Amino acid sequence: MRFSDVALDACTFPSILKACGLLKDLDYGTEMHGLAVKCGFVSNVFVVNSLVSMYSKCDDFHGARVLFDRMTEKEDVVSWNSMISAYSSNGKSLEALSLFREMQMEGVFMNSYTVVGVLQACQDPYFLRLGMEIHGALLKSGWEIEVYGTNALLVMYSRCGNIGDALRMFRGMNEKDNVSWNSMLSGFVQNELFAEAISFFCEVLDMGHHIDEVSVISIISALGRLGNLFNGMEVHACAIKHAFDSDLQVGNTIIDMYAKCGSVNYMAQVFDKMPEKDMISWTTVIAGNAQNGCYSEALELFRGALKEGMKVDAMMIGSALLACSSLRCASHVRQIHCYILRQGLLDLVLENTIVDSYGECTEIDYASRMFEKIENKDVVSWTSMISCYVHKGFANEALELFYRMGEAGIEPDMIAMVSVISACASLSALKKGKEIHAFLTRKGFSLEGSVVSSLVDMYAHCGCVNNSYRLFNLVQNKDLILWTSMINASGMHGDGKEAINFFHKMLDAGLKPDHITFLALLHACSHSGLIEEGRRYLGLMRSEYKLEPWPEHYVCLVDLLARAKCLTEAYNFVNNMTIEPTAAVWCALLGACRVHSDNELGEIVANKLLKLDPDNPGNYVLASNVFASKGRWKDVDDVRMRMRTRGLKKNPACSWIEVGNKVHAFMVRDKSHPQSEEIYSKLTKITERLEWEGYVAETKFVLHNVQEEEKKKMLYGHSERLAITFGLIETPAGQPIQITKNLRVCGDCHVFTKLVSKFFERKIIVRDSNRFHHFEGGVCSCGDFW
């Protein structure tokens, strides 16, 4: 109907504007506004109140406020009320409260609507005091607070975390309606008191109270978050019985519950049968699939949503991106990225998620380009990029970015700190690590949780296991992760007995070990050659703790058996594993074959390994190692050929040492260091001295078929020797030299380092890709097995 065709009076407007508000139809509402102006009704207080209300329901606060401010006579409390509740029901508490104050100054008396609106603005611990003052004033004034008001008080207390006060409110209410019961129920759920929520829900049922869609939504959300599938299905059945299941929001919550309980099938069934679906239904089912490892299904559904012409928002895209990054599929990420740009949907959350997704797909360049483009980088943006660098092994870049973040004036939080600490750990950058430890103390971070575990880990990786221990002792409430870090720290440094000690102390403290704890323990056993203990703990893990070993646990045991020269037993063990051996398991066995020069078995294992994981250059190096050590150059060439045809390159060896405030890195035969000349001349002198003492280069560790002299030259240019030499030049006598290497130490360098530690009277600590070696007086803590 065209209103302009009919004679209108002012009474028509409030109801039509109310409809606009309910439908959130701002366009039509604005048209009506224009019409009201044309008809000269805007001086009518009822019409203006309705207009204010319409604008606020359509989330146009500015429009509402402009109208409100233009009102010449604001004696009508209704005008104030609609503006206040417009603000408070949309989370604009400050605006609502300042308007309330203004209203009091104008001398307008409030009514029960005002009370509800203002209490709604106090649903935040920050405004609780004010809410309580209002509560007190109400009690003192002897006003009879009706059920709307008491409900609003109840919700205020529960949203502020004062569930006890909320419950007292609830129990003291003379009159309760469905909203009261539901508010109490959702109060428990929002405060994560799930057990209380369940027994409260039972109380509702026992008392014979009506439940409605809202009650079901709250309790199902609680059961989902508990992962309580059994009761979840019960309530689902109950919802069907009451015919609530056709409700859109009930359906959405049920989908989420099944997703959180890991029941992907039920989730899909409910989703398929929904009579209508909205954006949230699609987002929930996409996220549900992604969280349960069904990444392709998640992406398929995302495509489905687009095909159906469903509106897409940042949250839905965020879930789809999560699926892409789990699939490590950069081209999917790029597709979605382009889609976002085309649709103009890019916001900060999505920008951060995209950085993260590219990072997960090892597209560091894309991640970094995206990161640099973000205009208002927040702490999440910086941390995403930092941890992306850390995960992909670019620890230096991570640290650099951390300093840039400080310059940009962004305060790091716990998650950022954990990333940065682990960057120091992977660099063995003790000085930087200590600096960051001091920074944490200065900034008043409490040393607990993941921060302290990562510090313990960092000190261990930097060779300062004593600091790890000291820090560990300072922590009052030691959690499983902290104990595991400490077990790992002892193990890395070859102190298996100590690791076992920690393990038993942990059990005494009443903690239950998990897969990772056992991994640390078995690593410790393997680094210290504790064969019997290793066997025993693997058994204990299965029998006592019902933990099925991962391939990584088998790797440790293979390492152990191989160390004891029990190569055949290790081989049989691998063949009898309950799960399919992974490349890492064969890799461990092959390493053992090399150490014990068992070529027959080595050849079998090498073939299995190269078949299983043909894209890892390290495997080819290891295989050619086995052949080279027996001078089987034809086989070596063959392996190298296979590697080349696949376009693989050996990971270049690199060693580094922290001197002053800098990390100095050396590649094989590196001549790029400014002090290069000095380093090489010193290295020659060292080698001559050692040769004089009887050192003979073991050229079998050179994997190339070249002349003996050439082989020697190659060995002498190994990166760890350059780093050690630099350490001898730059650090005072008596001070331990600590270096880190990205690959395992070669056999000849191991001998070389032992001799340097003896004849140059220096403790040398080498961290290789696997463990720590402490060299002192010509002996290494690894017992020549690594």
Added chain:
DNA sequence: GTAGGGTTAG
């Protein structure tokens, strides 16, 4: 003109 509910993230 008033109160209670669902999805995402380093």
